[in-house]
Amino acid sequence: MCVISFAPNTGRLFERWGLGEELMKVCTQHTNLHIHSHMGHLLQTQVLPQKVFGSNSYNGRRGEIHAVLFEYAKRLGAEIKLGVEVTEYWENDVEKKAGVIVQGQRIEGDVVVGADGVGSKARQLVLGHVDEPKPSGYAIYRTWFDIQERGVDKDPLTSMFAKEDLFFSWIGEDKHMLAMSMKGGKEMCWLLTHKDTADIKESWSQPGKISDALTIVDDWDPRCRAIVSKASFCIDFKLVIRDPLPTWVSPGGRIVVIGDAAHPFLPSSIQGASQGVEDGVALAVALKNAGKDKIPAATRVFEHLRYDRVLKSQQMGESTRNKWHKKNEDKGDDVELPFPEWLLNFDAERHAQNTFGQIFDSLKEKGYARPNVHLLYHIDEAGA
Template identity: 55%
Template sequence: MTARDSSDNTTIGSTKLVPDVNFDVGFEKVAEPNSTQIKIIIVGAGFAGLACAIECKRKGHEVVVLEKFSEMKILGDIISFGNNAGRIFQRWGLHETFWPICTHHQELNLHNAQGELICVQKLPSVQFGAYSYNGHRGELHERLFAFAKSLGVDIRLGQDVSEYWEDEEVGEAGVISNGELLRADIVVGADGVRSKARSLVLGYDDKPKSSGYAIYRAWFDTHEQGVDRDPLTDYLVKNGDAFYGWIGKDVHFLASSSKNGRALSWVITHKDEADIKESWSFPGKMEDVLAVVDGWDPRCAAILSKAPSCIDWKLVYRDPLPTWISKEARLALIGDAAHPFLPTSIQGASQAVEDGVTLAVVLQLGGKSDVPLALRAWEKIRYQRVRRAQITGETTRDMWHNADPGARGAAVELPRPEWLLGFDAELHAYEVFDGIVREIREKGYELPRLPPREE
């Protein structure tokens, strides 16, 4: 099976996919339903789990999604999908569904703590042949969930997955959910940072640690909170959507309006060494929030104080896992269960989408008889790219938090490299699969290696 990307269409094998330049076409399946006879259980209906389920449906796999919540609610605040994930959503025909509810700012206006404008960075909506999508996490999730359901994805809510298992002798894996034993060819743990699946993959319970930072974050209606009536804040909404930021020692603060200025979200990252053994998300106290920007540009306090409430979110950290797949390669971790990202990477959700899409492709190529080999190839395809993307979150945070007071322009710009945003996870998987499988067969499976700077 070959992959070809041309200016007017994209072909995989004999199947023509939706061209990236046509955003209005509907979903096109790549294989007939259940044609591979591969059965997949996905635990978690977040962005990682839903993206994996949707692409598995495209690739002809049979998929069941188990979600612990009994109903899906519109929760959270801002989430960002880079162009690399955007091209996948466009291929699924979701542009017209997502675009009306997204943020439509075109630049980041970045200031130092004294309020001096130090950078105006252009942020085009379309770059590297694809859109980016930034909007309310709950609203975008609601639409992706509805899309998965419309395709016939079997999503079961209110599921308590208490146990994971695999048995290579019979070539199966499965879970116990609500006391019921469920069997499949592969189980995908898309159950987030508190993943239960992680312990089976690693053979031990991996404990998170504090990253040394936390975020206060909020999302609210601008008119209700008077953002449009205060000269210290009205510039965020009076000309549509806007994106403003301030950086200082060990702190950065970002504020972004959405829906033509009708909604505002802000996040402020600061030093925090709190113990996160039990929980890492709490209601925030506004006096603590304002203390972070004491002595800063007065616009910062004005924006922050408009929020009726906020969340205090401790940023947890995990050392890179030595592997994302179980011993018998019948269980895989994707998204936050495998690799939590710092928000400054602006890639956590996008890499979760790439995980699911790539997994669906390699299972299609490997076939039912070679599921473990396909899973090992998937890990090899994904591991170094994901870690390289994770590192951008650390370097961007450090760049802003340690910026020289005189830093200007490119010295403080958000990195937007083509290797990251111009990537097509689906086509890449088709292109490299055969070579990676050949290498595994010749040399045997080895644990993935970290990028060179960390070895």
């Protein structure tokens, strides 16, 4: 239902798996990001290079990218059950076993990977208590629609999006809007952050009202109102935050959380999904290297491999959000999206392969104890 961007640090992995060409068919390469103030003043045009550090980024519709990855997993022999709920995660340290309960059936595995998102149940078992995410105070209206069907090409305020793939942003105090056309000007999506006080327990994702979204952009650049009004519906997606977990691994070491279950990201990082993929790759390397009889060691090596990098990427999302929401137009503050080398010129598979042995040995000396969280960090609630 919405756009997702996989950055070159994940693009590199997709390309290694031979999926680059297939993914590119459903993806769009925007060449520039035009960044405006909310009143429509062009602040900066950021050039978005085709390749960064030798790899493409992949930006497209979530469902279409997901379908390519889903088919790839099936080709590799993964047995996938859709539409079923894990009602319980379990670990028995005496018997050294772990598993899940699905539709009343107890399933046992060598290792259980809880990639169950921001509302993760696996996380409860890992932490030993319920750790609710906090509302960020913000939510995002998001939608996607056909350009011709919705008359984007007929309106002089929006018709430029029908001619080519464009990527625009508008930033104001504590809010921003993104709009982009994809597939050669055939489809379009927009995202609009807004203040939100609703209780996130009610629902993280619910239908939004276009009329409410229009109220937010009422006195903005008239192009924003014109773009928002073209949609017939939108989703109101609550943005939640969470302080870093002290650990991602269960006491017995056989259940591990990855992706948003371990570390939810603000969308302004444009890295949440990418870091989830990196997690999966690093965990696979750790499990393969350690072998079946050393699963608890493998999951703890994985945690050490990933923890600091993920935290640094989360912090970057926060600093980008602050840069946008608190920019001083008169001072000509920089509003470009960051492309740091440490983040994008990184190969999660090689890194895991190269550092596994060293971490494995150092943890062995400590009896594979859980790590001390040495970087105390608190994500503030100033929005997303």
